[in-house]
Amino acid sequence: MAERADAARNRQAILQAADKLLRDHEPGHISLDQVAATAGVGKGTVFRRFGSRTGLFQELLAERAARLGAAVESGPPPLGPGGPPGQRLLAFVDELALLAAQNIRLIAAHERACGADPHSDPTYQRWHRHLRGLLSELRPDADADFLAHIVLGGYNGELVRRITASGGVPRLRIAVRDLAQRVGDVD
Structure with a gap:
């Protein structure tokens, strides 16, 4: 309708x-x-x-994340399907770092609104599924579910604010890329 x-x-x-x-x-x-x-x-x-506030901030975040979601699902490699999982992982964390840095206050508001259960947010779940899938391909022996949560923890609103305040988006991108490379065992 x-x-x-x-x-x-x-x-x-x-x-x-x-x-x-x-x-x-x-x-x-x-x-x-x-x-x-x-x-x-x-x-x-x-x-x-x-x-509620939670619903409002979830919708605003989903709207901001829609372009990234579309690129992951149907865009060209390395972000979209068809690229090697290591390249897709790094492209995704780079784009997510940019999205987080551009939306620090939204992410902080969203985290406060979802306080009791931030992992149930539809956008978080979408990102987590994507990361879990890539990490499962890269590290079949590892707990990809847990590792995906660890990588997403790098986008905590207050952490993003602190890191970008002393190094900007480049510092955030380098930090999460380094984490993703280590977690995903990517060269």
């Missing part, structure tokens, strides 16, 4: 409002009341569409 035009406009307005508030305020200081007021909609509209 297609989304109604007014619902689509409200959804975009809410996501843009959340994005603006994340640029202007610390993630812990953003309420759904503020999002609704900034978007020019009622608080009930935000709740009906997203259910």
